[in-house]
Amino acid sequence: MSTTPTESLNTGLNIQTMTEADDVLGRRKYIGMSVLRTEDPVFLTGRGKYTDDVHLPGMLHAAFLRSPYPHAKILSIDKTRALAIDGVHAVYTEADFEPILGHFVTTVHREEVLTVDRPIMDSTVARYVGQPIAVVLADSRYLAEDGVDLIDIQWEPLEPVMDPEKALEPDSTLVREDLGTNNFAHIEFQRGDTEGLFEGAAHVFSKRFHHGRFMAAPLEPRGVIADWDVASDELVVWSSTQIPHLIRTFTAGPLGIAESKMRVIADHVGGGFGMKAHVFDEEALIPASSKLSGKPIKWIEDRYENLAASLHSKEMIIYLEAAVDKDGKFLAFKGHYIGVGGAWPAHPWTSLIDTLPAASLLPSIYDIQAVSTQIDAPLTNRCPSGAYRGVGWTPGHVARETFIDDIAREMEIDPAEIRLMNSIPDEPFVSVTGMKYDGGSYSASLRKTLEMIDYEGLRKKQAELLKEGRYLGIGISPYVEPTAWGSEVAKANGFAAEFFDAANVTVEPDGSITVTTGCHNHGQAHYTTLAQVAADTLGVSFESIRVIENDSSQAVYGTGTYASRTAVVAGGAIMRAGKEVREKIIRLAAHAMEVSPEDVDLADGIASVKGVPDKSMTMAELGFMSYYGGSSRVPGVEPALTSTRSYDPPETYSNGTIIAIVEVDVETGLVDLQHIACCEDCGTMLNPMVVDGQMVGAISHGIGGAMYEDLAYADNGQFLSASLMDYLYPSTTEVPHMEISHIETPSVVTEGGIKGMGESGNIAAGAACINAIADALSSFGKIEINKTPIGPSDVMDLIRGLRGAK
Amino acid sequence: MSTNDQSAAATAEERIVRITVNGTAMSGIAEPRLLLHDFLRHELELTGTHAGCEHGVCGACTIRLNGEVVRSCIMFAVQADGASIETVEGMANNGVLHPIQVAFQEEHGLQCGFCTPGMLMATQTLLEENPDPSEDEIREYLSGNICRCTGYVGIVASVKSAAKKLSVIQSNANGKA
Numbered sequence: 001m002s003t004t005p006t007e008s009l010n011t012g013l014n015i016q017t018m019t020e021a022d023d024v025l026g027r028r029k030y031i032g033m034s035v036l037r038t039e040d041p042v043f044l045t046g047r048g049k050y051t052d053d054v055h056l057p058g059m060l061h062a063a064f065l066r067s068p069y070p071h072a073k074i075l076s077i078d079k080t081r082a083l084a085i086d087g088v089h090a091v092y093t094e095a096d097f098e099p100i101l102g103h104f105v106t107t108v109h110r111e112e113v114l115t116v117d118r119p120i121m122d123s124t125v126a127r128y129v130g131q132p133i134a135v136v137l138a139d140s141r142y143l144a145e146d147g148v149d150l151i152d153i154q155w156e157p158l159e160p161v162m163d164p165e166k167a168l169e170p171d172s173t174l175v176r177e178d179l180g181t182n183n184f185a186h187i188e189f190q191r192g193d194t195e196g197l198f199e200g201a202a203h204v205f206s207k208r209f210h211h212g213r214f215m216a217a218p219l220e221p222r223g224v225i226a227d228w229d230v231a232s233d234e235l236v237v238w239s240s241t242q243i244p245h246l247i248r249t250f251t252a253g254p255l256g257i258a259e260s261k262m263r264v265i266a267d268h269v270g271g272g273f274g275m276k277a278h279v280f281d282e283e284a285l286i287p288a289s290s291k292l293s294g295k296p297i298k299w300i301e302d303r304y305e306n307l308a309a310s311l312h313s314k315e316m317i318i319y320l321e322a323a324v325d326k327d328g329k330f331l332a333f334k335g336h337y338i339g340v341g342g343a344w345p346a347h348p349w350t351s352l353i354d355t356l357p358a359a360s361l362l363p364s365i366y367d368i369q370a371v372s373t374q375i376d377a378p379l380t381n382r383c384p385s386g387a388y389r390g391v392g393w394t395p396g397h398v399a400r401e402t403f404i405d406d407i408a409r410e411m412e413i414d415p416a417e418i419r420l421m422n423s424i425p426d427e428p429f430v431s432v433t434g435m436k437y438d439g440g441s442y443s444a445s446l447r448k449t450l451e452m453i454d455y456e457g458l459r460k461k462q463a464e465l466l467k468e469g470r471y472l473g474i475g476i477s478p479y480v481e482p483t484a485w486g487s488e489v490a491k492a493n494g495f496a497a498e499f500f501d502a503a504n505v506t507v508e509p510d511g512s513i514t515v516t517t518g519c520h521n522h523g524q525a526h527y528t529t530l531a532q533v534a535a536d537t538l539g540v541s542f543e544s545i546r547v548i549e550n551d552s553s554q555a556v557y558g559t560g561t562y563a564s565r566t567a568v569v570a571g572g573a574i575m576r577a578g579k580e581v582r583e584k585i586i587r588l589a590a591h592a593m594e595v596s597p598e599d600v601d602l603a604d605g606i607a608s609v610k611g612v613p614d615k616s617m618t619m620a621e622l623g624f625m626s627y628y629g630g631s632s633r634v635p636g637v638e639p640a641l642t643s644t645r646s647y648d649p650p651e652t653y654s655n656g657t658i659i660a661i662v663e664v665d666v667e668t669g670l671v672d673l674q675h676i677a678c679c680e681d682c683g684t685m686l687n688p689m690v691v692d693g694q695m696v697g698a699i700s701h702g703i704g705g706a707m708y709e710d711l712a713y714a715d716n717g718q719f720l721s722a723s724l725m726d727y728l729y730p731s732t733t734e735v736p737h738m739e740i741s742h743i744e745t746p747s748v749v750t751e752g753g754i755k756g757m758g759e760s761g762n763i764a765a766g767a768a769c770i771n772a773i774a775d776a777l778s779s780f781g782k783i784e785i786n787k788t789p790i791g792p793s794d795v796m797d798l799i800r801g802l803r804g805a806k
Numbered sequence: 807m808s809t810n811d812q813s814a815a816a817t818a819e820e821r822i823v824r825i826t827v828n829g830t831a832m833s834g835i836a837e838p839r840l841l842l843h844d845f846l847r848h849e850l851e852l853t854g855t856h857a858g859c860e861h862g863v864c865g866a867c868t869i870r871l872n873g874e875v876v877r878s879c880i881m882f883a884v885q886a887d888g889a890s891i892e893t894v895e896g897m898a899n900n901g902v903l904h905p906i907q908v909a910f911q912e913e914h915g916l917q918c919g920f921c922t923p924g925m926l927m928a929t930q931t932l933l934e935e936n937p938d939p940s941e942d943e944i945r946e947y948l949s950g951n952i953c954r955c956t957g958y959v960g961i962v963a964s965v966k967s968a969a970k971k972l973s974v975i976q977s978n979a980n981g982k983a
Contacts, residue, residue: 036911036912040916044898044910044919045895046853050920053853142840219856219858219921219955220918271920273954302860303860689914690914696957696959697917723863724863731948733946733949735957
């Protein structure tokens, strides 16, 4: 394993960086409008088709036997009593899958990263509570669970590895013997003269922060149905996923089937938040079970399985250091990010999806001269860890922004002021880690959010309330969100990948338009927002557009929806394809009306001759003519009014500021989160209503992570957050009213100036809440919060500690 | 599980459960341990009602039973024998959305849609009990229905808007009477 600091970020080649569709915004009619969601009536009337709503004739139901031990050898498995149940058809373990199912091989393509090669079901060693050990197929889920209860297993419990820092020590018990180490990756990064700046600095500060383990926990758990037709050797999979095409690409190999014979449908998905942007073991095991049994198989995850055994995220131990000059100007940062991984790296992103982005975004909006980061990725006997809304930007942000408040308090500088004096300018900027910010309102959004809450007035009110023994706190959290995961932004975050996404735009014979993309719609309103983009690009009515995603056999190939990418990636691909189709429509109309194409305008679905309003053709006429117009079409020109184009955008970053206002009851430790104000900037907004919805939704996740949600393990490896009695979702009474405002700084590099958005609430709201709590308690003494989540008992511990220190 | 699955797993303990759903008499077979949401979804094929946690916390399975809001995931189907049940499928009238549904679309009260059926059932009951609720009353009443997408901002706005729409309809109806 190399320990040489890397300079390898941003060295790849993007083959299509230039914008092509710059004229679209000039004729926009729908982009920027809060068009109501065309998706809604289906959901409002209960006609959604989520995975568990699909029923196939002859279908059997699966239930998994999952390990109750964090670490154990399995000495024997006896299926006899389970198979004796009337209605139980099969019990499969690793040995049954071995002849027909390959392995998952997981790595990140960097020399510092190891590779984990493992059977998709391991029935010999359990490495976390919840690991699938066997699967039972039965006539109903009830009977399948009866079968699970009657599988007889001899376990030999082993020492669990739970402390992530001890796991890195050379004599630690190993989670995986085959790796020879618990550290999946050690990565160092260095830019600028960090050591020199630290030596010469007037002040050096340091902090250890333990960010909590929380998760997407979508309201619809996972679910997979597989129907492997052994006669035609065709496989149809329904899965509650954000990445239908990637499920196909990553599972077809292990399953031994051609991708062309495999279809993945993810029609309606009840929330994903990045968790469902992984390839899960069950997504291979259920198709393999269908192949072995010759029957369609359904598995619907229950809430225990979702909490214990789907995917955890964001737990990290972070050591930060800052070199600061005498006036409070930041000079250099150091960060050591220890990601608390699970028993194996989540497929395919690995736990590095938290640590690498956390380290890459260390400078955020701050104009520093040098940075040094280190990453370690210990495996532990926990559920695997991977991507969830905001990925590692969240823990990295919470640690950095609470650290900055500590520094501000220590130096007696206002927390808003210290941020404004260190902020980069509101223009394109290359951060010290090499991220290419494409212009934004890095300090303007902070100023605007301060205005929204009347910051000075609120500080006065805070001082007055303190005299009455009331503890108001204000927490400030400005952010940059890397968005539109494509080749460039992936590399800027340490992931070497070069790929593209595509869209097809096709005029149907009646003049209506079908648009397909390889992204996935699961709450973000793509069928509305992307139709807005297509309508403006083409110059047709919004109502004439239909957008199709969520089915690998109906939509063009693409890598799905995650990392705030679809508005930019699919929007840009639609603009490119739509521009070509518009040109084809105009050429056909010009030929039919015997004028030159330059003299034809296409607007609202009518192609008309400029200056001759009564000389025009409708899209219905043009669509029919393109398919059935015979010799009236343009000679020598491909007649189909269609185009498929791809887009791999340059790096693009949204930004903004979130401020939280709390009042802390110092007798009970209860935190009353009274208000959230936010000013966000995502460049060209497609649909402000949807932008607001993404913002407030993500903020509620940030509140959960900061104050409520905790995937706790006992020291002996037992999982303690196994129900929603223990894992606390914020409800209507925990999430306050929120006020969202906007600054619109179009990207200088993307099609249409669109930037991604949707995760920043979860990146930045947690730090706002924690900073507000610390601010409320700052009158007790030198406060430093160094963990999340912070519940009432933690608040009481903080107060007791401060009172004791006096 | 479906009707077919049930008969395949027939046991002597199975019962016929007769309920009225959205005004229509329906019946199906249930063994005593079959949960009401599974009976509605898989025996009666009314998949609008969802299961999110199966331990009575998240509210996705909320239905109305004899006019009261209940969690269909912590009740057995056999306990509902003879009851009158309302589900999301009964809310719109022949494709015409109920004012509460219109309000949820207009105020962006849903994203992925999974919590929506339960949220609508709870909202309908709240507004019958309290036609003009304050924001605090709305938040208190809906605190047992989890939405992971919206941060509740759109939902609270939807309920306020629905209350206004229903009060206009009510006053128009009173005017005619």
